[in-house]
Amino acid sequence: MKKLFxxxxxxxxxxxxxxxxxxxxxxxxxxxxxxxxxxKDALKVFLDCPFCDDDYIRREISFVNYVRDRxxxxxxxxxxxQQTGSGGREYIMHFFGQNGYTxxxxxxxxxxxxxxxxxxxxxxxxxxxxxxxxxxxxxxxxSKFIKINYxxxxxxxxxxxxxxxxVFKTRLNGSLEGQKSYNYDRISGSFSASRVTxxxxxxxxxxxxxSNDEFDTGDTITxxxxxxxxFDGLIVKSLGEHWSVGGRFDVLFxxxxxxxxxxxxxxxxxxxxxxxxxxxxKQFLILYSLGYxxxxxxxxxxxxxxxxxxxxxxxxxxxxxxxKWGSINTSIDWSNYFHDWSKNNLSSFVSLNIxxxxxxxxxxxxxxxxxxxxLSLVKGEASSEEIFLRRRELETSYSYFTxxxxxxxxxxxxxxxxxxxxxxxxxMMFYY
Numbered sequence: 001m002k003k004l005f006x007x008x009x010x011x012x013x014x015x016x017x018x019x020x021x022x023x024x025x026x027x028x029x030x031x032x033x034x035x036x037x038x039x040k041d042a043l044k045v046f047l048d049c050p051f052c053d054d055d056y057i058r059r060e061i062s063f064v065n066y067v068r069d070r071x072x073x074x075x076x077x078x079x080x081x082q083q084t085g086s087g088g089r090e091y092i093m094h095f096f097g098q099n100g101y102t103x104x105x106x107x108x109x110x111x112x113x114x115x116x117x118x119x120x121x122x123x124x125x126x127x128x129x130x131x132x133x134x135x136x137x138x139x140x141x142x143s144k145f146i147k148i149n150y151x152x153x154x155x156x157x158x159x160x161x162x163x164x165x166x167v168f169k170t171r172l173n174g175s176l177e178g179q180k181s182y183n184y185d186r187i188s189g190s191f192s193a194s195r196v197t198x199x200x201x202x203x204x205x206x207x208x209x210x211s212n213d214e215f216d217t218g219d220t221i222t223x224x225x226x227x228x229x230x231f232d233g234l235i236v237k238s239l240g241e242h243w244s245v246g247g248r249f250d251v252l253f254x255x256x257x258x259x260x261x262x263x264x265x266x267x268x269x270x271x272x273x274x275x276x277x278x279x280x281x282k283q284f285l286i287l288y289s290l291g292y293x294x295x296x297x298x299x300x301x302x303x304x305x306x307x308x309x310x311x312x313x314x315x316x317x318x319x320x321x322x323x324k325w326g327s328i329n330t331s332i333d334w335s336n337y338f339h340d341w342s343k344n345n346l347s348s349f350v351s352l353n354i355x356x357x358x359x360x361x362x363x364x365x366x367x368x369x370x371x372x373x374x375l376s377l378v379k380g381e382a383s384s385e386e387i388f389l390r391r392r393e394l395e396t397s398y399s400y401f402t403x404x405x406x407x408x409x410x411x412x413x414x415x416x417x418x419x420x421x422x423x424x425x426x427x428m429m430f431y432y
Contacts, residue, residue, distance in 0.1 A: 085196020
C-alpha cells in the first residue's frame, strides 16, 4: 500500500512538472513570436566603422537589425576619427537616414582620453550611437520598449590645467632574435611634446634608433649596423577655417643616408578648400613651403661634397574624401633645390575604396616617385654586403608600389548574432 502511494505521488509530481514546463514553453513561444514580430519591423542599420568593436556594439544596441548592405539600411552610420591634441581620439558619427527616413540625419561626436581603456572607449562610442539612433527608433514599433533615463551629473569643479595643454609622451622599444647563423638586435626610443589648441599646433619629436645584424656563413662573419637620431619640430598658427601658416625644422643624423648632420628650416602656408571643421570627411589641401638646409656628410658624396648649404621649396597637394560609397585619398608632392632645378623630386599617391554593389567592394592604390635629389649618396660603388644588407642608401631614379583588393559577401542581409566561441568576437584567439 505504501509503495502504491509513493508511485502515485511520483506520477502526480511528474505530471505537474510537465504541465508547468508546457505552460512555460507556451509563454516563451508566445514571447518569442511577439519579439520576432517587432524584430521584423526594427530599424535596419548599416554600421560603417572599420575600427569599431562590432560584436560589442551588437550586444549593447540590440533594438535594431544590423545589415550588410548599405542600400537596404534605414540608417547608415559612418564613423570617422582624428587624433586630439592630448593624444586621444575624436570619433565623429554621421547618421544618414535612408528609405523612409531620408529627412532625418545627424552628426554627433565622442572624444576619448589618452589613458582611456579599450572598454571605456567602446562604451563611450555606444552611448553616443544610442543617442543618435533615438530619433529613428522613435518611429518604429520597438519605441514602446525604449525607456529614457537621466543621471544627474556630478557637480563639476573648475580645475586649473597646470600643464597648459602640453602633452608629453615617451617610448622605448627593443627586440632580440637569433639562431645558429644569424642574430640581430634592435633598440629605439622616442620622446615627444605637443600642444594643440584651435589657434595653435606645436609638436616636437626626438627619435633614436640602433639596429645590429650579424651573419655567420661558417667561413666568415658579416656584421651590419645602422644608427639614426633625429629631432623634428612643427609650429602652425590657424588663420581661420581655410588658412594656416607655420613651418617645420628638423635635425638628423643617419649612417644609412650618409648624414653626419642635416638641419633644415622650412616655413610655409596652407590652404584648405573645405573648412578644417569638416576634415574627417573631406579635405583638399595645398601647402607651399620654402627654406634652407645645411648638410654635413660622413663620407664624400657623388658630387664631391663634404658639406653644403641648400635653398629650396616644395608644393604639396592632398585630397581626401570619406563618403557612404567609399573613400578616396590622393596626394602629389613636388620639391627642388634652387641652385640646380634638375635636383628635384616628384611623388604621388592614391588609394580608392569603393562599394560597387550589394556585397561587392574593391580597393586599389599605389604610389610612385621620380627621384633626382639624392645629394647625400656616398661616392664610389657599393659593396655586395652594403647592397644585400641595406647598409647605405643606393642611387635610383624612381620607386613605386601598388596594391589591390576585392571582396564579395553574399547570403543573409542580417547580421545581428554574436558568437564569441573559439576565439571569435574579439576575445582570446586560438591558433591551430
